Amino acid sequence: MGLKDFYEDKKFVLGRLPFIQYSAIAVFVFLFLGIWNLQILKSKYYKEQAEKNQVRSITLTAPRGKIIDRNGQIIVDNRPSFTVSLTRENLPGIEGSLELLASGLKLDIGFFKTQIDRHRHQPGYLPITIKEGLTIEDLSFLESHRLEFPGLDVTRQPRRFYREGQLAAHLLGYVGEISEKQIGTEEFSYSKLGDIVGKAGVERVYNQILTGIDGQKRVIVDSRGREVKLLDTIEPIPGNDLRLTVDLDIQRAAENAFQEKAGSAVALDPRNGEILCLVSRPAFDPNSFASRISKTEWDDLISDPKKPMQNRAIQSRFPPGSVFKVIMTIAGLREGILTPEYSDSCSGSTVLYGRPFHCWKKGGHGRVALHEAIVNSCNVFFYHVGQKLGIDKIAYYATQMGLGQKTGIDLPGEDTGLIPSPEWKKKVLKADWYLGETISVAIGQGYVALTLIQTARAFGGFGVGGILHTPHTVSSEELAKWGKTVNRSTESRFELDEQTIDIVSKGLWGVVNEWGTARRAMIPGFDVCGKTGTAQVIGKEAQASLGNKKEEFEDNAWFVGFAPVHSAEIAGAAFVEHGGHGGEAAAPILHDIFKVYYDKKNRGKDEIQVSLAQPH
């Protein structure tokens, strides 16, 4: 097969070659302009971009300040916590590894998958946090599988550590990632997205003092985000340590006294308002919030019918029962209705406004003088006092003692409690006041409902001669140290006279020390004074019809007191939900609290371990 190659044959083709040639030249001019554009015209811009590519700022989280008790014992500090995160870009085929990872890290595979799924639309180079607070087992698992999972990185961060778990959980509060709502508010003006902030309790109220200033590390990273070289470091400044007025030994004693019971206890120094302990049960473990708490865990806490998140010392109100008789006594003495010689007769019940009102003692107390009425907590006696005083006078004295209003404690969410009045009922319930309702109020039932903190403050206030201080967990001096001034000049007085102080003090002393209702609160040598309360949850008849089976309808038990009798140093209130009789359930708790205080005081201020081998 001969291929023709005559010159004239090439004529047409050769004539079209320049077109190819010019096209080629155009291509090269085009490419040259492209190169010129990037490397000459825009080289400055791309040099900056290259710089940005490699230099990454890494936040060095500043540890929060420690929280210590009044004697310097650490309650809350920080622990290094290891977090493992996944960079999907570096772990292709992640789906195949999920099962092994989940079982190795003891994660729920379903939860794990949704966690990964949520980040599906984010770029693969962004790390996803898989698990925080790694255990030794987790770390060794990751170490031994390092080569199989190149996309996993373990980082170290300070994590809040509540040394004694549930201890004082409601007082201390907990920390968590700042919410979008909180960002930009005055309270969190120093915080930015992703910061860990105080969410409740002391952690929240004193967040600014406790929060440090994050540092920063600038590093050169490769495209996988791995650090190649360190450029510079700004060290983080830890937050300030905060000293509480709480005494850890007293707090521990109070916690232990509760065992498994639900309720609350608070103790304070009535001379200045310093909180010595605050317990609320059931509690939660703030450590579980220190890392991202899982949705189900949170829902469980929120929807738990036992309300473990509720601070029962300040956020709940309860009918005070017989505790209220102390207010009645003070009001009666001040109004001249009661005198030292006054006596009444109790037959077990009395009929007032056409309705029978019962005493707790079936056969009645017989002839009772004022002192016995307090010590034995005679209902009939105080029904009559209430009838004579009228609801307005009762409300006047109760309000004067700080009841039915916030104390101003430095913890969030305080409740007011309620001292009812005809005006209140008209306004809120749109109904007229029945005189029979006054009789119920006289023994702390009916509408009257108090918080523990205000009741403890009122008793302590009486113990120091009628002065009410604002309860607080951090002293003004401590706050001044961190540049915060606080206005606690809201201390107020209520009217007392020598005779009233004398009679009421003797009565409250008798309750504890004279075979009264609260013998279990007695501490030899410390002159504990107080009053029990046994507040009905439902009527006596209904209760009887249920037998003794239903614990949730069991009476609530109160004991409120102070010590020593003539110059109070400590005051407190204890409350046991469905605990039954105040003297049996609540008095021992306050006993334990006062006992530790008393023992510590006697043995000096050194750190001591107190044995609580007291029989209840």
Place this chain on the structure above:
Amino acid sequence: MLGKTSLYLKDFDWFIFLLALIIAFVGVVEIHSATQYDRAENFYLKQVYRILIGLVLMILAMSIDYHTLAENVPYFYIAGILSLWSVLLFGRKISGSKSWISLGGFEFQPSEMVKVIVVLALARFLCEIRTEYLSGKEIVKASAIFGLPVLLIILQPDLGSALTFFPILLSGLILGGLRPKWIMGAIILSVIVIGLGWYNLKVYQKERIYTFLEPERDPQGTGYHSIQSKIAFGSGGFLGKGIGKGSQTRLGFLPERHTDFIFSVVGEELGFVGAATMLLLYFLITMRSIHVAQTARDKLGIYIAVGGTSVMLFHILENMGMVVGLMPITGIPLPLLSYGGSAILSTFLFLGLIINVRMRRYVN
């Protein structure tokens, strides 16, 4: 035949040969620089071996008279079709397409070899046409010769490779002579094809086109390559950061750095001076190849030289254009510079054919 070759040896094109060696050498240096922290493989050494094999193929391609090659082209063509067919049947799947076949442990992409065969086949067909313009029938025949292997490659599916075949047909038809009405028809037809094709593109393919037009719309996804390539290339500035000192390359921000984006590495490390020099070298090879066509002994030589040149030119345009952000991202390598076996071999084969045409330019 070999004796005859020695007669032509004085006409061996040292110019093209040296240009090709310089480019290949720079390629090896930059491949080493781009992969020096990859512990897995010695890419640059593998590239050296491939260049050596390429040189052998080049010498082979220039030794046998191109007329003889053209005479036997039907056999090559059938072999090429069979190899593409076997790839479809037995080929290895790499990143979604069956375009690789393993021959005695050597990973091999038959489409690259078929490219050389298609250049020869079209040249053989077109050189026998004496009229000023191609007839419609001839255009259909030429398209069929070209179309069969390209169709098989599209089926693999390897659209990128198939795309690199089109310059062969285009340059062949341009030289063969297209009537103005045909050109108009082609323009209208291509508008329709592009329009229809757009609706049949896969989502990821469309996304690539969107991202080409505006890489910043998806900086971490499909736009990542383009942005990182421009950053690496642009940050090289006038003089570059020095060989082995390209931070974007070294830290791994630049993807596919030793293969498709090797020119970014050149830009980052050798700067404008280096990149423009490389462009100049390619320009000189291209101009020399066109000059070979101009001085070729016959039309067969012209078609072979232009066919080979147009393929290389298209690779250069697409790859460099992609690196500097002027062309969309495709997996088309840069001749002689990119790491990769089959492409290097086909490039040396084309250069061998061009030298072949040049050596035999004088009518005896």
